Amino acid sequence: MNEGENVFIxxxxxxxxxxxxxxxxxxxxxxxxxTAPDKGYSAxxxxxxxxxxxxxxxxVNGVFHAMDLxxxxxHDSCYLNDVKHSGLNNCIxxxxxGYLSKTHQIDLFSLAKIELKTPLRSNQENxxxxxxxxxxxxxxxxxxxxxxxxxxxxKKNYAKSVxxxxxxxxxxxxxxxxS
Numbered sequence: 001m002n003e004g005e006n007v008f009i010x011x012x013x014x015x016x017x018x019x020x021x022x023x024x025x026x027x028x029x030x031x032x033x034x035t036a037p038d039k040g041y042s043a044x045x046x047x048x049x050x051x052x053x054x055x056x057x058x059x060v061n062g063v064f065h066a067m068d069l070x071x072x073x074x075h076d077s078c079y080l081n082d083v084k085h086s087g088l089n090n091c092i093x094x095x096x097x098g099y100l101s102k103t104h105q106i107d108l109f110s111l112a113k114i115e116l117k118t119p120l121r122s123n124q125e126n127x128x129x130x131x132x133x134x135x136x137x138x139x140x141x142x143x144x145x146x147x148x149x150x151x152x153x154x155k156k157n158y159a160k161s162v163x164x165x166x167x168x169x170x171x172x173x174x175x176x177x178x179s
Contacts (some may be wrong), residue, residue: 005059005060005061005063005091006090006091006092007059007060007091007092007094007137008057008058008059008060008065008088008091008092008093008094009057009058009059009060009093009094009095009137009138009140009141010055010056010057010079010083010093010094010095010099010141011055011056011095011096011138011141011142011145012053012054012055012056012076012079012098013053013054013056013145013148013149013154014040014042014045014049014051014052014053014054014072014155015051015052015053015054015069015154015155015157015165015169016049016050016051016155017029017037017050017051017052017157017159017165018050018051019050020039020047020048020049020050022050023039023050026050028159028160029159029160029161029162029165031161031162032162035162036071037050037051037052037071037072038050038051038052038071038072038073038074039072039073040053040071040072040073040074043098049072050072051072052069052070052071052072052165053069053070053071053072053074053076054067054068054069054154054169055067055068055069055070055076055079055082056141056144057083057086057088057093058140058141058144060137060140061140062140062143062144063177064173064177065086065087065088066082066083066086066087066088067173068082069162069165069166069169075098076095076096076098076099077098077099077100077101077104079099080099080101080104080107080108080116081104083108083112083114084107084108084111084112084114088112088114089112089113089114090112090113090114091113091114091115092114092115092117093108093114093115093116093117094117094118094134094137094138095116095117095118096118096119096138097118097119097120097121099116099118100118100119100120100121104116117130117134118130144176147176148172148173148176151176152172152175152176153172154169154172157169
């Protein structure tokens with residue numbers, strides 16, 4: 001469905017599994033240490049949460065290309081290692097400041113010819129303003145995340161296992177694609 005697309009958007013959203021106060025006593029999704037939830041910080045909400053982080057890549061038209069569920073404490077730029085193997089190549093990837101990493105930018109371009117466009121921080125040298133077209137493009141994924149949260153209650157999951165949580169998230173994402 002994304003054939004012929006050459007601009008994609010990358011972003012992440014927190015997926016809490018319980019309130020932060022119940023973090024110590026919660027047994028949700030703790031079957032295996034590798035897949036157990038973790039404590040993370042949401043810069044948007046300016047608060048800590050306990051759970052996972054959903055990373056997504058979509059086309060400019062809003063068609064999902066790839067997604068991954070990681071622990072909440074994993075930094076956004078770490079997901080760029082997986083992007084190299086996601087099937088994307090010869091394209092532009094637009095992300096927010098969380099994906100700002102010179103080493104990952106060089107690595108993505110040298111291995112898969114993916115040009116990563118991110119706004120620079122205000123205290124960086126040689127700060128250039130990101131093109132308005134890319135700011136408009138980023139609005140697409142923000143709208144999709146808002147739909148997932150408001151209409152399909154992405155942040156309200158009553159799953160007890162990682163597999164159950166994954167199935168529920170995939171169902172909600174598929175429902176966004178249908179509507």
